[in-house]
Amino acid sequence: MTAHCHLLPYHLLDVAAVGEQVLRARPELEVDLAEFLGITSAEFRSLFLFGLLLHDLGKMTASFQSLFEAMGLVQIHLPEGVSYSGKTGRHDQLGYDVWKQAQRAAPIFHGTATAKRCFQFYLGIFWGHHGKPVRQEKTVPAHDKLRLTEHDVGCAQAWINDCQIFLGEQPSLHYFSDQSFAERLRQVSWLLAGLGTYCDWVGSDSDIFEYCDQWMPLPDYWREIALPRALKAIAKTEVFEPVTIQPFHGFNSLFSFSPSPLQSYAEQVPVTQTPQLFILEDLTGAGKTEAALVLTHRLLQSGAGRGLYLGLPTMATSNAMFERVAAHYHRMLTGRDGDKPSIVLAHGARELNDRFREAALGTSAADRPYDAKEDEQTASLHCSQWLADSRKKALLAPVGVGTVDQVLLAILPKRHQSLRVLGLYGKVLILDEVHAADDYMLTLLEKLMTLHASQGGSLIMLTATLPLARRQKLVQVWQRVLGQKETPLERTGLDDFPLATAVSYEAGLREERLPCRPGTEKQVAVDFVHSEADCLDRLVRAVEAGQCAVWVRNSVDEAISAYRQLRDQLARPDQCLLFHSRFVLQHRKEREAWVMAHFGKTSTQTERAGKVLIATQVFQESLDVDADVMISDLCLIDDLIQRAGRLHRHTRDASGKPNPSGPDDREPPRLMVHAPKWSSEPDRDWLKDHSPNTQYVYQRPGRIWRTMTYLHETGELRLPEESRRMIEYVYGEDVVIPEALQQAEREYDGKARGSSNQGHFNALDLEKGYTPDSNRAWTEDDVDIGTRLGEESKEVVLVRRARDSYEPYIEASSRAVELSTVKLAGKKRSSGLVTLNEEAREAFIQCYPRAKFSLLVDAETTPYTEVEGWGNPRGDAGNV
Structure with a gap:
């Protein structure tokens, strides 16, 4: 007979069973948490399951049960007039009220007031299973006998007693009076909250945990139903899928080319299973990604992790990085029965394991929001929407490629941030293009480093030349977490590049200067071009000469303007392409594929001849591409070095044909600025006066003047010999800036300090633990942090009218929402958007849960076109 509901005790057992199976699947997780807390594994398991068994204590109230009265499902007497309102008392918040009254009537916890508060904090970790910590304060007044009755309190007491009997013994609670235990508990509470949320989500999967409304002994349900189903349920999500670390047999067993000095370093540097920091500074094209993968493999083999996440500055070039990781990761890890473990690209268009892609919880007709006005949703609805968002899911997969934003959100007060903490646990974290981070992101990065190291994680940072002060700060953050004395850097000379910096518990700080990779040394002559017309003329001449050329602009709107003008001057306009970040994913992927085909490492002379690209900064990020001719807008020196790294990047003969084993026979490279x-x-x-957009994007005319002055004096970029000298010439603390430009620099410095302060203000106070006091501004998970001075960005899903409803702008059998998504930075650009009305939005989300966290905009109301992307009709400065 079909059950009409699922009795609450069974759901609580389901969730606890998921927790039990998680600990069985990942015994090192139980050991890590127990050792960190200073208790035995058995004590931790008992305590953890007890928290899960009480996570929905707030549902044992008349007010919550009244939600189901109209369905005829309520099997207890309800007071007349009782109703439920998430505004006056959500069920997660009500857990506190139930616990306090149950304790007052018949306390199970006897100890000091301090110990009681600590234990109550512990239970609050699990009450906050809907993505935000709950405030431990009364929501049901003493005179309110409707929402929380004496009968409710009696039921709660009975359940608490049953849980103690069920667990075999009362969880040992004496350690809650220990101040050091309380501090450690607060530190680990973020991970416990993520585990609690995961267990609740998985334990709510009605496809596996079928409804049961018939009474049976709890031990029988646990043994015969809950545990077997929980095993099946966690296998479905694959978050805790078993992985096997493959033996590392050396660089040459993984790659078909000889290692560079940096890659040899990654192959040989001592590694351990304790938290380690590596900062790898080298030129573009030196093979930093491969070095990081080798180093990650060795860290995994040493026991420092069981997965990896690679964070990029933006998703604009993520497909190329995904391909590089996907080609290698299965040699590092194998999954169940020797299969490849799941790998997920965060924008959702590429996943190499269908099982993980399809992971979503079963829902039932009863799975509607508890309180739609307060957006209080069921666990299964939350999970389906969250797992449908591949940006988030990439963190939970064994191997993920996404943006650094997704990991930084783990230390911001966003709903479900604890799931990101869970996703980071046991991962080796690789962050690319660290030099591109601004003061705001660096502040958040320091918080992330503290969290990741405290969880036993290791971190690899890939970067071009870092200013010395920045490298010193990153090193000191790691040293503090490890409890080490902060030591000054030793390798601070202008010729200390390329450089590998390592910090570990065993060896402390180690720095090693490395030779550069043969063939990556560069001497690039620099010419200045002062008018757009001359730039366009040079591009036309390059096309006529059969070369491939690129103009890297500092803003989207300037790129669009140049693209329009250039097309009018070309005999074959189809040979020209526009590439920037403000395309929907489908069109961005198509452009990235075009760029790789015509500018990539294996592109032939025929494929390259006459091709011209107008691009923004996305061209310099993580793409292994090579241009014969390059023009760059004047920018900061580190960006210019990155761009120049894509000029004659690969060796070719005079015609442009690849010549990997020989010299480059083209004319010596010249960068036009x-x-x-x-x-x-x-x-x-x-x-x-020259470029309002460049002024807007960088806001640092003094440092840009220093960049141009260096080029004016030397007439070249010489790499790697002058790499650090160039950086310090522009960014050094004692450099002289013309008086007329000093005010703008002071304003920028003020904004930077404010941005750093904003980062401290926005970030969670991790030491306070999973509590609302960790930050007063907990918000929904619908905004991405920006990368420039704290500017937030909005994710927009373009839709089109389809008869009486809307559908994604891009037609696709799967991932249509992701493929129709574009990210817009800044309030100016997103403030005028005409979004769907609430009725149309809800109807769309019903069909496409992934869109829950995005703005939905009818494409016809926007300036978007397939050829130019999201332009700016007002003509003000645009992002990259």
Whole structure:
């Protein structure tokens, strides 16, 4: 006979059974947590299951049970007039009220007031299973006998007693009076909260945990139903899928080419299973990604992790990085029965394991929000929407490729941040292009480093040349977490590049200067071009000469303008492409594929001849591409070095044919820089008069003047010999900036300090533990942090009208929402959006749960086109 509901005790047992099976699947998790807390594994298991068994204590109230009265499902007497409102008392918050009244009537916990508060904090970790910590304060007044009755309290007491009997003994609670235990508990509470949320989600899967409304002894249900189903349920999500670390047999067993000095370092540097930090500084094209994968493999083999996540500065070039990781990861890890473990690309368009892609919880007709006005949803609805979002799911997969934003959200007060903490546990974290981070992101990164190291994680940072002060700060953060004395850097010379920096518990700080990879040394002559017309003329001449050329612009709107003008001057406009970040994913993927086909390492002379690309900064990020001719807008020196790294990156013969084993026979590389005329005494608007957008994007005319001055004096970029000298020439603390530009630099420095302070303000106070006091501004998970001075960005899903409803802008059998998504940075650009009305939005989300966290906009109301992407009709400065 079909059950009409699932009795609450069975759901609580289901969730606890998931927790039991998680600990069985990942015994090292139980050991780590128990050892960290200073208790035995058996004590931890008992305590953990007890928390799960009480996570929905707030559902044992008349007010919550009244939700099901209209369905005829309530099997207890309810007071007349009782109702449920998430605004006055959500069921997760009500857990506190139930516990306090049950304790008052018949306390099970006897100890000091401090110990009681600590134990109550512990239970609050599990009451906050809907993504935010609950405030431990009364929501049901003493005179309110409707929402929480004496009968409710009696039922709760009976359940608590049953749980103690069920567990075989009362969880040992004496350690809650220990102050050091309380501190450790607060530190680990973030991970416990993620585990609790995961267990609740998986234990709510009605496809596996079928409804049961008939009474049976709890031990029988646990043994015969809950545990077997829980094993099946966690296998379905694959978050805790078993992985086997493959033996590391050396670099040459993984790659078909000889290792570079950096890659040899990664192959040989001592590694342990304790938290380790590596900062790898080298030129573009030196093979930093492969070095990081080798180092990750060795860290995994040493016991330092069981998976990896690679965080990129943006998703604009993620497909290429995904391909590089996907080609290698199965040599590092194998899954169940020797299969490849799941790997997920965070924008959702590429996943190499269908099982993980299809993981979603079963829902039933009863799975509607408890309180739609307060957005209080069931666990299965939360999970389906969250797992449908591949940006988030990539963190939970054994192997993920996504943005650094997704990991930084683990230390921000966003709903379900604890799931990101869970996703980071046991991962080796690789962060690419660290030099591109601004003050705001660096502040958050320091918090992330503290969290990750405290969980036993290791971190690999890939970067071009870092300013010395920044490298020192990153090293000191790691040293503090390890409890080590902060020591100054030793390798601080201008010739200390390429460089590998390592910090570990066993060896402390180690720095090693490395030779550069043969063939990556570069001497690039620099010419200045002062007008857009001359830039366009040079591109036309390159096309006529059969070369492939690129103009890297500093803003989207300038790129669109140049693209329009260039197409009008080309005999074959189809040879020209526009590439920036403000395309929907489908069109961005198509452009990335075009760029790789015509500018990639294996591109032939025929494929390259006459091709021209107008791009923004996305061209310099994580793409293994090579241009014959390059123009760059004047920018900061580190960006310019990155761009120049894509000029003659691969060796070719005079015609452009790949020549991997020989010299480059093309004319020596010359970088043309579109810039204002140099002046030893520039006026205040020296840069703004030339390019308002460059001024807007960088806001640092003084440092850009220093960049141009260096190029004016030397006439070249010489890599790697002058790499650090160039960085310090521009960013050094004692450099001289013309008086007319100093005010703008002071304003930028003020904004940077404010941005750093904002990072501290926005970030969670991890030491306070999983509690609302960790940050007063907990928000929904629908905003991404930006990468420039704390600017937030909005994710927009473009839709089109389809008869009486809407559908994604891109038609696709799967992942249509992801493929129709574009990210817009800044309030100016997103403030005027015309979003779908609430009725149309809800109807769309019913069909496409992934869209829950995005703005839905009818494409016809936007300036978006397939050819140019999201332009700016107002003409003000655009993001990259």
